[in-house]
Amino acid sequence: MVTQQTDFPNFISPNDWQSVQDLIEEVQREEQCAIFAKTLFQWDLAVKMFRKVEMKRFIIGTPNELDFKFHAICLGALVSLGSALSFSARGFAVEELQKFNVTRDQIEAYVEELKQSFREWHHGFTKPEIKSLKNLIFGEA
């Protein structure tokens, strides 16, 4: 049976379609927020796990060649993901981010902190240059 246009109730107006579209957009927006929140949460968890291992291997212990390699790989991935999240955060209103207890500034600071770690351990300074800097700061022989 072919539905005739005249079968539609005459109470459906363009305004009704607009309402449906608004609702769909709202659902899509909530879905975007949920995906963003989930990724942010998992990234935060990964950073915390990374810091835990870093503390054990780099701060308390003495890192070996493999530690340096994985440290650089993990940092690179976390900075990359964090930068993407920081960029995505610009698409959300301050109030929307507040729902996740986070601000854009905090995400950016989080990413900057990871970059700071990278600068510390994966730099282009030579051993004599580092020794010279340590002499300057600590007065070492």
Add this chain to the structure above:
Amino acid sequence: MRPEIIVTLHEAKYDLRFGLGKDKDVLMKKYQDALAAAAQKFGVMGPQIEVAVAQDFGLWVRQERLPKIPPSVNSRD
């Protein structure tokens, strides 16, 4: 001998690293200020200071007997 300005930098880094995430931007500003002050004192760039004191940070953590893996790292706060 560890200069006081480096102790201040280590303190700022420890707070930044293991402080609660809510104040991360404030703690980052505090760290950057401490780094800039140290760089100015020794007449070098910030990244040079970061590289030179990276290993000393671990030594300072042990000397100060600070929690090696603070509870905040294990939580999802």
